[in-house]
Amino acid sequence: MHQDKMTSYWIRISLHDQGLMEELPNLPHLKGLHQCQDLPHLILELDGDDALIDRTLRLLEGLGEGLEIVEAGIGPWRDESLSKRFSLRLRIRAPGFKDKDAILIRTSSSFGTGLHPTTEMCLQLLEDLMEDHVLKDVFDLGTGSGILALCATRLGAQRVLASDIVMDACKEAFLNVQLNGYKDKILVVQDSHEIARPGGFDLVLANLLEATLKRIIPEIPTLLRPEGFCILSGLTIGQMKDLLLGINVFQTLKTLETSGWAAALLKKKF
Numbered sequence: 001m002h003q004d005k006m007t008s009y010w011i012r013i014s015l016h017d018q019g020l021m022e023e024l025p026n027l028p029h030l031k032g033l034h035q036c037q038d039l040p041h042l043i044l045e046l047d048g049d050d051a052l053i054d055r056t057l058r059l060l061e062g063l064g065e066g067l068e069i070v071e072a073g074i075g076p077w078r079d080e081s082l083s084k085r086f087s088l089r090l091r092i093r094a095p096g097f098k099d100k101d102a103i104l105i106r107t108s109s110s111f112g113t114g115l116h117p118t119t120e121m122c123l124q125l126l127e128d129l130m131e132d133h134v135l136k137d138v139f140d141l142g143t144g145s146g147i148l149a150l151c152a153t154r155l156g157a158q159r160v161l162a163s164d165i166v167m168d169a170c171k172e173a174f175l176n177v178q179l180n181g182y183k184d185k186i187l188v189v190q191d192s193h194e195i196a197r198p199g200g201f202d203l204v205l206a207n208l209l210e211a212t213l214k215r216i217i218p219e220i221p222t223l224l225r226p227e228g229f230c231i232l233s234g235l236t237i238g239q240m241k242d243l244l245l246g247i248n249v250f251q252t253l254k255t256l257e258t259s260g261w262a263a264a265l266l267k268k269k270f
Helices: 018-022 050-061 117-132 147-154 167-179 210-216 237-245
Strands: 007-015 030-035 041-048 067-074 091-093 137-141 159-164 186-190 201-207 224-236 250-258 261-268
Touching: 007 018, 007 050, 041 050, 050 067, 117 147, 117 201, 117 224, 117 250, 117 261, 137 147, 147 159, 147 167, 147 186, 147 201, 159 167, 167 186, 210 224, 210 237, 224 237, 237 250, 237 261
Parallel strands: 137 159, 137 201, 159 186, 201 224
Antiparallel strands: 007 041, 007 067, 030 041, 224 261, 250 261
16 A cells, blocks of 8 residues: 655644643644744644645644644754745745645755755746746756746746656656646656757756756757756856856856855857
């Protein structure tokens, strides 16, 4: 019999009725209860599969107006583990929330939750770019959880190819595509850049390790239409500077730096 993988989750709640504190220790698989430092909220940490988490959320909702579910996330609780709002158009949340405007990301690994600085910078560059340009066809190379592909679709991309050489990442990305209702717009495949049609894309997204980027960067221009765009990240500030010095087929439009990491928006020169 198939059994879902056990995963660490956290749920942030606001208690309006302190009498409900007596109910919380009885929640299934509860392993931690914490007070937020800066907010009058409690953090519940628990382990379970998706069915158990959904049941826990329903139990909390059943406690009535004395309790409000504020946020939820996947993985061990950290002070910065709150769901992420990048802009008015992009908000990342864990499954289990009734938030029609959020992109839901279910991840049991390090394939991309939106909390890493490289992901955040990629999304900032992506949103800025798509405010001024119509980008119908996007290639997300090394998709991980699918977060960049999902955000590109949310911002207006009509067709997105999302590839990864790691099967577990592809499975995770596919589940997230289904979760967000985008399976008619995002195709997830286990492969690298060889799967992409030459000259078929308005934008290539590549948030990858330095060794991988160095190997595939010569191939990226062949995937782009004339004057197509590329967003690169996954590199430290120094690594990005070295990489950009060796590229002559792209014009660097913008670079971002934070916490020692860098991202760049490039445009194909011809």
